[in-house]
Amino acid sequence: MKKLVIFYSLDGNTRLIAETISETAGADILELKPVKEITRNNFLKYFAGGKDAILKAEPELLPLELNSSDYDLIFIGTPVWAWTYAPALRTFFKNNDIKDKRVALFYCHGGGERNFIEKFEEAVKDSKILGKIGFKDPVRNEKEKDVARAREWAVEILKAVDF
Ligand SMILES: Cc1cc2nc3c(=O)[nH]c(=O)nc-3n(C[C@H](O)[C@H](O)[C@H](O)COP(=O)(O)O)c2cc1C
Structure with missing residues (x-):
């Protein structure tokens, strides 16, 4: 079974979890990187990123070095931006067509998720979560x-794979 971790991270939280899962x-591992990244300025990033998330922007990404269609199980990670997943995702x-793949979803947030998870699940509704x-x-x-929780979770996901 081939396994891949795909993620986007602006400030390193989702990257930390992605790397932990990848190792475990x-x-x-494949990081999604927009050609034009938003500012990391603490104040402005919420406006720039929040606007893109709300307007459902689809930023151009740097070429992907791995092809998700080559994999059976895909861990997908994102920060929560304006109660949804990041525009890069x-x-x-x-x-990318990931329907018929097994997927496992992880995310980082600042304490206000609201109905984020419904939107994330909707985005991969044709995959097996x-x-x-x-x-x-x-x-x-x-x-x-x-990090310990991410390790334990990755092990549980591997056990849950039904082939
Ligand atoms: C543009 C933007 C919008 C955000 N919106 C939310 C939000 O709606 N709810 C929330 O809990 N956290 C929100 N956050 C906080 C991030 O989800 C949180 O800090 C996360 O850990 C960042 O992950 P990263 O370090 O991988 O980029 C937002 C952060 C940014 C930059």
Whole structure:
């Protein structure tokens, strides 16, 4: 079974979890990078990124080095932006067919998820969802605990694969 972790991360939280899952599951890893990244300025990024998320922007991505169609199980990770997934994932979902894949969803948030998970699940509704897990800003909160939780979760997902 071939395993892949796909993620987008602006500030490193989702990257931390993605790398943990990749190491634990022995999965390849693919970071989605917009050609034009939004500013990391603490104040402005919420406006720029929030607007893109609300308007359902589909930013152009740098060429992907791995092809998701080569994989059986795909872990997909995103930060929560304006109660939905990051625009880079929207571009990915539009341009890549992952239906019929096993997927496992992970995300990082700042404490206001609202109905985020419904939107994330809707985006992969034709795939088989094996599980989902969220982390509250793991880099500056409970980093060690969250890394351990991500490891345990990745192992559970591997056990849940039905082939
Ligand atoms: C543009 C933008 C919008 C955000 N919107 C939300 C939100 O709606 N709810 C929430 O809980 N956190 C929100 N956050 C906080 C991030 O989800 C959170 O800090 C996350 O851990 C960042 O992940 P990253 O470091 O991988 O980029 C937002 C952050 C940004 C930059």
